Amino acid sequence: MSSSSTYSKLFLVASICVTLASCVPTLTEVKDITSNRAAYSNEHFSLENISPEIRESLMKEKMSFKKHPSLTVGYSCQLDTDGGKHQEIFKRNDSYVYLGLGLSRLNTEIYKNDIAYFSDIGISYLGLIDIRYQTVNYTSKFAGKIVELKSIGSFPSGLANARPDSNYEFRGQYGTENQLTNFESGASTFKTKQVIPASQVFASLPGDAIMVENEAKNSNEIVTSRATSYYIFDYGVSIEVSHQSASAKRICTVQSIEIH
Secondary structure (H helix, E strand, C coil): CCHHHHHHHHHHHHCCCCEECCCCCCCEEHHHHHCCHHHHHHHHCCHHHCCHHHHHHHHCCCCCCCCCCCEEEEEEEEEEECCCCEEEEEEEEEEEEEEECCEEEEEEEEEECCEEEEEEEEEEECCCEEEEEEEEECCCCEECCCEECCEECCCCHHHHHCCCCCEEEEEEEECCCCCCCCCEEEEEEEEEEEEEEHHHCCCCCCCEEEEEEEEEECCCCCEEEEEEEEEECCCCEEEEEEEEECCEEEEEEEEEEEEC
């Protein structure tokens, strides 16, 4: 499996509960996105793009955060595949732009030798669940189809005020680009652990953070991946530090945070 397909799989599994959006039926050339990335993101990844079903559910949530700025998180990551036989070091940037309702526009870029070669852009809920996103592979020069939540249960909105030893579950329907007509049901469970000063995640972060352990399950209730993130109360987003599936393990360390 290529590195780019590995990252695509990791991101999809961690982002459970997505499916193809009918508005984008074909692959999009990378140049169409990168020529004016900001305009492209505003057009395809804004609150207006979210389906009425999801927007109605989100409107029921009464969430507020202490601060609503945008921020960019820079990571240094190690990826181990094939039981640790192959190891790769890469850099990653996650940029969040606050949209409201617990939603942020997410732009993830992965760099090899300081050259961007893979990215995901989309809308993330609490930095934990992707509502809508698109994968961009600079090597193949094409972007994946836009994918979007198909059906939803309830969002783990309690995380906004979470304290240790709370459990949340999210269930939905999702599909992969290789199985466009084979949608499956899956679940993602969230367990909150200890609350720590956010400065322990990164020195300049204010307020508190709570460790969140996530398990993604398929329709047979088999765990397909596990991840550990820190939910930052002040900003309503999560910083993922580890992710493990059957084929790969990824560990990331926060190197920088810019608050805009």
